[in-house]
Amino acid sequence: MAEARRSIHVVAGVIRDARGRVLLARRTEGRDLAGLWEFPGGKCEPGETPEQALARELHEELGIDARVGAALIRVPQQYPDKALVLDVRIVEAWTGAVRGREGQALAWVPADKLARYDMPPADRPVVAALLQSPVYAVTPALGDDLDPWLERLASALDSGVRRVQLRSPGTPPERWRSAVERAIERCRAVGAEVLLNGDIETARRLRIGVHLRAAQLGTLDARPLGPDVLVGASCHDAHDLAAAERLGCDFAVLGHVAATPSHPDKSPMGWTGFAALREHTSLPLYAIGGVGPADIDIARGHGAQGVAGIRGFFDVG
Incomplete structure (x- = not known):
């Protein structure tokens, strides 16, 4: 019998700077889909709300304290080895100096240029939800x-x-x-x-x-x-x-x-x-x-x- 796929709940944030640019992080070598760009975030741990998980992940990965706002989109996606749900929230405000604390490259991207970046399958609908008509x-x-x-x-x-x-x-x-x-x-x-x-x-x-x-x-x-x-x-x-x-x-x-x-x-x-x-x-x-x-x-x-x-x-x- 084939092994059941892992089920993972990931929370990601749409973070904008004062110029309206959106922050993307590049997946590091050794991880699944290495080299692709994604919205920053991480796994939701047992007992955490999505808001708590995202605030924790952004502090650990980027060194910022974030105020997590409204939901944007929740994307279910099947990968070869896992079933993922990407739960995306708007970051209303944040403090601190953004830096890649885990060695990941970061990019502040004008919103209309987001589609030019190679992303994992679950992140592509997020760009559409941000830029295209609902x-x-x-x-x-x-x-x-x-x-x-x-x-x-x-x-x-x-x-x-x-x-x-x-x-x-x-x-x-x-x-x-x-x-x-x-x-x-x-x-x-x-x-x-x-x-x-x-x-x-x-x-x-x-x-x-x-x-x-x-x-x-x-x-x-x-x-x-x-x-x-x-x-x-x-x-x-x-x-x-x-x-x-x-x-x-x-x-x-x-x-x-x-x-x-x-x-x-x-x-x-x-x-x-x-x-x-x-x-x-x-x-x-x-x-x-x-x-x-x-x-x-x-x-x-x-x-x-x-x-x-x-x-x-x-x-x-």
């Missing part, structure tokens, strides 16, 4: 009149939505093309990111992101757009997630998590099922299906950077 709104079907559809989009943008997937199955191409161009104008006016569902060539022509359907994942040999243009994917199982990661997608949408009117004949995976799939990929994930903005905290507690959907963001009757 909500991903998917547009409802266009219907007979463009203006009400654009008004719904404007209302979502006014509410703070900053990542949008344009999707309207069955709409005639010429009519949809006009709607997409108008929607892009609305999104760009407020700095929102835009992805087009399924249509790679139009996305390339319009210089916007593309959101790949699950059925497309197995048909592609490489990432369909350049590294500076967003590529997302819809995923329903481990096979889809592996394909999305192989293609170099920036994030995936995984579900459905809860019961939803759009899929009445399919059983939801639930948050436990979502977290079980989260363990096997390093991709940033959005939870979708019967969830909305009120579920962001529970989503992040199961390893998602946030939530995606239609009904949670648009009035669809």
